[in-house]
Amino acid sequence: MSQSIQRAAEILELVSLRPRTQSEVAEHLGVHRSTALRMLQTLTEAGLTRRHADGHYGVGYRLAGLASVAAEQFDxxxxxxxxxxxxxxxxxxxxxxxxxxxxxxxxxxxxxxxxxxxxxxxxxxxxxxxxxxxxxxxxxxxxxxxxxxxxxxxxxxxxxxxxxxxxxxxxxxxxxxxxxxxxxxxxxxxxxxxxxxxxxxxxxxxxxxxxxxxxxxxxxxxxxxxxxxxxxxxxxxxxxxxxxxxx
Amino acid sequence: MSQSIQRAAEILELVSLRPRTQSEVAEHLGVHRSTALRMLQTLTEAGLTRRHADGHYGVGYRLAGLASVAAEQFDxxxxxxxxxxxxxxxxxxxxxxxxxxxxxxxxxxxxxxxxxxxxxxxxxxxxxxxxxxxxxxxxxxxxxxxxxxxxxxxxxxxxxxxxxxxxxxxxxxxxxxxxxxxxxxxxxxxxxxxxxxxxxxxxxxxxxxxxxxxxxxxxxxxxxxxxxxxxxxxxxxxxxxxxxxxx
DNA sequence: TCGTTTGTTGCATAGGCTGCAACAGGTGTG
DNA sequence: CACACCTGTTGCAGCCTATGCAACAAACGA
Structure with a gap:
């Protein structure tokens, strides 16, 4: 339904497997590098992804926090x-x-x-x-x-x-x-x-x-x-x- | 940077506090109800949010999956x-x-x-x-x-x-x-x-x-x-x- | 040192998101 | 049983915004 959110979710799935560079993310999504970077920056601001020192983007701490909220409700x-x-x-x-x-x-x-x-x-x-x-x-x-x-x-x-x-x-x-x-x-x-x-x-x-x-x-x-x-x-x-x- | 992704993150934060209805989410974001619903549907498809039986939306279990897949990233x-x-x-x-x-x-x-x-x-x-x-x-x-x-x-x-x-x-x-x-x-x-x-x-x-x-x-x-x-x-x-x- | 990649920016375009309205279905209330 | 209320769905027009592109500075590694 919402393309950007879909892509964001796809990014999370991708980088959860292993941290990726902006170029890798761009290629995976089939979008321009600058587009991928803009999305990664937004996600990173929200703490859902985070930038490693080597330029790779991985899963962010906030996602872990939200996950624990979800886990508590598991039934x-x-x-x-x-x-x-x-x-x-x-x-x-x-x-x-x-x-x-x-x-x-x-x-x-x-x-x-x-x-x-x-x-x-x-x-x-x-x-x-x-x-x-x-x-x-x-x-x-x-x-x-x-x-x-x-x-x-x-x-x-x-x-x-x-x-x-x-x-x-x-x-x-x-x-x-x-x-x-x-x-x-x-x-x-x-x-x-x-x-x-x-x-x-x-x-x-x-x-x-x-x-x-x-x-x-x-x-x-x-x-x-x-x-x-x-x-x-x-x-x-x-x-x-x-x-x-x-x- | 990316409005939709920002909004998606905001939704996650909002519903992590306590599950909300589509109307509440719409009001919180200041968007039309149908827009909020479309975003919630996308998030729910991705498993990042989840629809409760009473129509409230909460955090989704995929978050826990992503976090556990990415566990090794948090050295x-x-x-x-x-x-x-x-x-x-x-x-x-x-x-x-x-x-x-x-x-x-x-x-x-x-x-x-x-x-x-x-x-x-x-x-x-x-x-x-x-x-x-x-x-x-x-x-x-x-x-x-x-x-x-x-x-x-x-x-x-x-x-x-x-x-x-x-x-x-x-x-x-x-x-x-x-x-x-x-x-x-x-x-x-x-x-x-x-x-x-x-x-x-x-x-x-x-x-x-x-x-x-x-x-x-x-x-x-x-x-x-x-x-x-x-x-x-x-x-x-x-x-x-x-x-x-x-x- | 050079080549590669990242991050940034301005801009034109077009694509997708948004709001709206109307409707169906469900729920609960009087 | 009718009624009010909320959810979910859909089609559409218009506008916003996301996108691609290009050029550049900076960081990085070979």
Whole structure:
């Protein structure tokens, strides 16, 4: 809508990766050098960028200050709620939000549908790491060290026929999840419940949460749930963008 | 220089104080409502602002993303952070890091203590040159030309009874700071807040930053803060050494 | 020393921003 | 239920302002 502001935002994105000279910024934006300089000067006056001694422009201190204000207000649950709710209304299944919280993954929100069988999950409770779709969607995108730490003392208890009961099998599944971008719980915890899940990325691109659509197999089996993946992808993309993620 | 970018920055500052409606923003900027909305939409697309469910606009989470991507650009802050944090933990007061940034001195970091009264200062904001302890700690060790340039257009506004309201009085204070190596803010800006500060030196021995310990007078008066000087000296020495300074 | 890049300035142009008005949709109030 | 109020959207005319350009001084590094 507003070209100059768009360009300003682009400059911030550019110099946040690494400080740039006025010429580099000009070239990146496709504008004249003097134009880029004028914009950089304005941004610098505002403290959003700052000029380094070597003539490169980087991110300014004021931006860090504003960022901390934003960080204080961070509230994933409230941000994602409307997106999850509309997803729930559309597909009429239960929608979960789970977040990585220290050494556990816990349900942070749950959208239920009226007149449905209640699922066992409860907000605030830790998920079962080796069966829950959300756990796989989150762990698939964590550094190996984090996965190791979380699974170090984890027992791969068998709950159903499809439960993954070894770390090796689980790791293989995480590989699959990582490459295709979504995960399932194929009746691995209760043999009549299955789900699909996708990860949410934060402002740094890290995966710290996931959304799942869960249903009784009798109501919607895996094949049916997979039909919802495009819509689920939309939802997690929207939420990721809303919390500052950019592709 | 660039009107739109200036306005964008002003919007960020405005909504960082508290979320505003498009009408409030328009009024604040003195532009038509549709203009303000167009700017807000652009900022929101970029993630720099964010629309709350009630139609108010606040700071966006992309700011946090940019700041964290750019974290490595703030070398001094990164180096000093652990030292400041442990100092803060020990004395349970607010610790500030301020740097000389072009023609202003701005807060570069702020270590707050849980459950404490919030101080007015914000990262990225310019400090008040004639009252802030960090300003005195930095300016006392600048060449006269730099001090003159920075104070040339500075108004020595009186905020409290102890505010230094003349260049002469300020220069005398800088002399004192220079000889003893530390500075104070004796309730010169807000009559219930005081602090002590010491300079950080770089590899060339130049002072480009300072650290302060700030507290409500009721919690710790100047005499109490001066007890912390040996520890503060340790901190600024450690940080100075870490960036290459040698005594 | 020279070549390169930065920062500055004045100016003409054109492009984009601005204000305006009208309308749809949503919210809350009486 | 009507009403008032605010938000969000759109098309458009006119003017502002951002832009490109060129020339120059200054800083910088090779």
């Amino acid at each position: 994933l649950r409230n941000i994602s709620r409307p997106h999850l709710a509309s997803l729930g209304r559309e597909c009429l299944h239960t929608v979960h939000l789970a977040v990585l919280d220290g050494s556990a993954i816990v349900y942070a929100d749950k959208i239920e549908q009226p007149g449905m069988v209640r699922l066992y999950s409860q907000v605030g409770q830790p998920v079962v790491l080796h069966t829950a779709g959300v756990a796989k969607a989150i762990l698939a995108f964590q550094p190996a060290a984090v996965v190791d730490r979380m699974l170090a003392t984890h027992a791969f208890t068998r709950y159903t026929e499809t439960t993954l009961t070894s770390r090796a099998a689980y790791d293989a599944e995480l590989d699959r999840v990582r490459s295709r971008g979504w995960s399932v719980d194929d009746a691995e915890y209760e043999d009549y419940v299955n789900c699909v899940a996708m990860p949410i990325r934060d402002a740094r691109g890290n995966v710290l949460a996931a959304v799942s659509v869960t249903a009784l197999k009798a109501r919607a089996d895996l094949a049916a749930l997979e039909q919802l993946l495009p819509r689920l992808d939309e939802v997690v993309s929207d939420v990721s963008r809303a919390i500052g993620w950019r592709p | 001094l802050r990164n180096i000093s952070r652990p030292h400041l944090a442990s100092l803060g933990r020990e004395c349970l007061h607010t610790v500030h890091l301020a740097v000389l940034d072009g023609s202003a001195i701005v807060y570069a970091d702020k270590i707050e203590q849980p459950g404490m009264v919030r101080l007015y200062s914000q990262v990225g904001q310019p400090v008040v040159l004639h009252t802030a302890g960090v300003a005195k700690a930095i300016l006392a060790f600048q060449p006269a030309a730099v001090v003159d340039r920075m104070l040339a257009t500075h108004a020595f506004t009186r905020y409290t009874e102890t505010t230094l309201t003349s260049r002469a009085a300020y220069d005398a204070e800088l002399d004192r700071v220079r000889s003893r190596g530390w500075s104070v803010d004796d309730a010169e800006y807000e009559d219930y807040v005081n602090c002590v500060a010491m300079p950080i030196r770089d590899a060339r021995g130049n002072v480009l930053a300072a650290v302060s310990v700030t507290a409500l007078k009721a919690r710790a008066d100047l005499a109490a803060l001066e007890q912390l000087l040996p520890r503060l000296d340790e901190v600024v020495s450690d940080v100075s050494r870490a960036i290459g300074w040698r005594p």
